[in-house]
Amino acid sequence: MQENLKSAAILQNNEQWIPGGVVSLNRKTEPNICFVKGQGSRVVDADGNEYIDYQAGFAASFFGHNDEDINEAVKRTLSESQVLMGAGPTLLEGAFAKMFCESVPSAESIQITTTGSEATYHAIRIARAVTKRDHVVVMQGGYNGWHNDVACNVISKLEDVGGHVSPGEYPFDSLSAGVPKSHSDLVHVVNYNDLDSINYILEKYDVACILLEPLLQNIGIVKPQAGYLEGLRELSDKNGCLLIFDEVKTGFRHALGGYQSICGVTPDLSTFGKAVANGYPLGVIAGKKKYMDYFVHPDKENRVLIAGTYNAFPLTTAAAIATLEKLKSPVHKVYEHVEKLGAALEKGYQEIFSKLDRPVYVARQGSAFCVYFMGHEPINFHDVLLNHDFDFDARYRKELIKGGVYNFPAPIKQGSISFAHTMQDIEQTLEVTAQVLKQL
Numbered sequence: 001m002q003e004n005l006k007s008a009a010i011l012q013n014n015e016q017w018i019p020g021g022v023v024s025l026n027r028k029t030e031p032n033i034c035f036v037k038g039q040g041s042r043v044v045d046a047d048g049n050e051y052i053d054y055q056a057g058f059a060a061s062f063f064g065h066n067d068e069d070i071n072e073a074v075k076r077t078l079s080e081s082q083v084l085m086g087a088g089p090t091l092l093e094g095a096f097a098k099m100f101c102e103s104v105p106s107a108e109s110i111q112i113t114t115t116g117s118e119a120t121y122h123a124i125r126i127a128r129a130v131t132k133r134d135h136v137v138v139m140q141g142g143y144n145g146w147h148n149d150v151a152c153n154v155i156s157k158l159e160d161v162g163g164h165v166s167p168g169e170y171p172f173d174s175l176s177a178g179v180p181k182s183h184s185d186l187v188h189v190v191n192y193n194d195l196d197s198i199n200y201i202l203e204k205y206d207v208a209c210i211l212l213e214p215l216l217q218n219i220g221i222v223k224p225q226a227g228y229l230e231g232l233r234e235l236s237d238k239n240g241c242l243l244i245f246d247e248v249k250t251g252f253r254h255a256l257g258g259y260q261s262i263c264g265v266t267p268d269l270s271t272f273g274k275a276v277a278n279g280y281p282l283g284v285i286a287g288k289k290k291y292m293d294y295f296v297h298p299d300k301e302n303r304v305l306i307a308g309t310y311n312a313f314p315l316t317t318a319a320a321i322a323t324l325e326k327l328k329s330p331v332h333k334v335y336e337h338v339e340k341l342g343a344a345l346e347k348g349y350q351e352i353f354s355k356l357d358r359p360v361y362v363a364r365q366g367s368a369f370c371v372y373f374m375g376h377e378p379i380n381f382h383d384v385l386l387n388h389d390f391d392f393d394a395r396y397r398k399e400l401i402k403g404g405v406y407n408f409p410a411p412i413k414q415g416s417i418s419f420a421h422t423m424q425d426i427e428q429t430l431e432v433t434a435q436v437l438k439q440l
Contacts, residue, residue: 001402006046007034026058029409031401038065040420043406051406052425054415058408059217059249059368060274063326063334064420070278073322074315082314092321093312099324100276100284103256106245106266107286111295112312116248116273117145119283120211122306123269124149126285127209127242129294129304135205139192140170141381143218144211144246148183151175155219155381155412164382166191167200191380192216193224195231202239209242210235214259214267217249220370220412221363222378229265236268242291248273248283253416254366255335256327280319282312334419338367341417341426345369348430356437358389367417371396384412392440399439403432 011032015021022028037044041064043053053065063070082092093112101107113119124136136149140161144150153161156173170191172184188205190197192212201207214229216222236243245267250259252275260267269287276282285292297303327334346364349371353360359375372378373389373396393411400407405428407415 001049002047004031004033004047007032010034010046040064041418041425051404052429054407056416056418057279059253059414059416060279061418062253062275063278064418067278069326070319070322073318077314077318092314092317096317096321104258104286105261106270108289109292110284110286111306113283114281114308114310116271116283117147119271119273119285120145120150120246121147122285123244123271124209125304126269126291126294129302130291131208131241133206133208134186135207136186137188137190137201137207137210139212140189141219142213142216148179149187152187153189158385166194167196169201191382192222193228193379198235202235207241209244211244211246213250214245214263215250215365217368217414219381219384220414221365221368229263233265242268245270247271252276252327253368277316277320278323280316282316282320338417338419341421342367344426352434369415370412395440399436400432403436405429405432
C-alpha cells in the first residue's frame with residue numbers, strides 16, 4: 001500500500017483556506033486519508049489505495065457508495081428540472097412523508113430538514129413548547145448533534161466527567177466554546193441504562209424531554225438492558241415529559257420501522273437522518289400528530305418555527321424515496337442480506353479473538369458492530385471508559401487500515417456493513433484482522 005503523500009498535500013492545501021483543512025472537524029483523523037472515489041463497499045484514496053469501507057459516511061451509506069438505483073432517481077429528478085422551487089408544496093415531499101409514516105410506528109406526521117442535528121434541534125423545541133418546561137436529559141457518551149443543548153459529553157475523558165455516580169448527573173463537558181452557561185444549566189447528563197439517575201433528574205428539575213439514541217451507537221454498540229427503554233417510557237408518562245428517540249444512526253439501518261420497531265417502545269418524537277437517504281443530506285422529525293402540529297399551532301405563543309430553504313431539497317428527497325422503495329422491496333431482501341454478513345463477521349471475529357491473550361467482546365446489532373477490548377458487554381460509557389483498552393484499539397484500527405480495511409481510526413467507533421458488501425469482503429476482512437493481530 002502506497003504512502004498517503006497526496007492526501008497530506010491535499011490537507012496542507014485546504015488548510016490555507018479552511019480552518020483545520022476539513023469542513024467537519026470530526027473528519028480529521030490520523031492517519032489522514034483523502035478519499036476520492038467510492039463504489040459499493042470500496043473506497044479509493046488520492047494515492048490509489050483501495051479499502052473495504054466500514055466507515056460508510058458515519059453509517060449513512062447503507063446501500064453502499066453510489067448505489068445505482070438511488071443515483072438514477074436523483075438523475076431523473078434533475079432531468080425533470082425539479083431542483084429548488086422555493087415556494088409551495090412539492091409532490092416529492094408529500095410522497096416521501098406518506099412512505100415514511102407508513103414505515104415507522106410512531107410517525108403520524110413528519111417534517112423534513114437537511115441534517116440530523118437540525119432534527120434534534122426542532123424536536124427539543126417541540127418538547128419545550130408542549131410542556132412549558134426548559135430542562136433536557138441526554139446520555140453520557142451519546143451524540144445528538146452540534147447545537148447548544150446537546151453538544152456535550154461525547155467520548156469525554158474520565159477527568160472531565162468524574163467517576164461513576166448513580167443516582168446523579170455528570171458535569172456538562174461542552175464540545176464547543178461559545179455555549180452560553182444558560183444553556184448548559186438546562187442540560188442534564190446521565191448514564192445510559194440507568195433508570196435511577198433518570199428518576200433523580202425528573203424529581204429535581206422541570207424536564208421537557210429525555211433525548212437518547214435508543215441503541216447507543218456513538219460509542220460503538222451499547223444495547224439497552226431489559227426493561228430500560230420501557231422504564232423510560234413509563235417515567236416520561238408519569239412525569240409529563242416527552243420521550244425522544246434519536247434514530248439518526250439506528251433509523252433505517254436496523255429495520256424499516258427504525259430501532260423502535262425492534263424494541264417495541266414507542267417514543268413521542270423521533271429523529272432520523274443518514275441511512276434514510278443513503279447518505280444524501282436529509283433529516284426527519286417524526287411523531288405523534290398532537291405534538292407535530294405545534295409547527296402549525298393556531299396560537300402564536302405556542303407555535304414552533306420550522307424553516308429552511310433547502311428542507312426537502314428535491315434531489316435529496318428523491319434519494320430518500322428511492323431508499324425507502326429499495327428497503328421495502330421483497331426482491332432485494334436488504335435486512336436478511338446484511339444480517340447474514342453481520343453474523344458471519346461476528347462469528348469470524350469471535351474465533352480470531354478467542355486466540356488473543358487479552359479480553360475481547362464483539363458487540364453487534366444487524367449491520368453495525370464494534371470490537372471492545374474488555375471482558376464483558378458494555379452497559380454505559382463509564383463501563384467502557386474504565387475497562388476498554390483504548391490504546392490497543394487505536395493501534396489495531398491503524399494496522400487494519402494499512403491492510404486495506406477502513407473503519408474510522410478512533411477507538412470505540414462503530415463499524416457499518418452496507419448492502420453492497422459481499423461475503424468475500426467479510427472473508428477478506430477476517431483474513432486481514434488475523435494478520436494484524438499476529439503483528440500486534
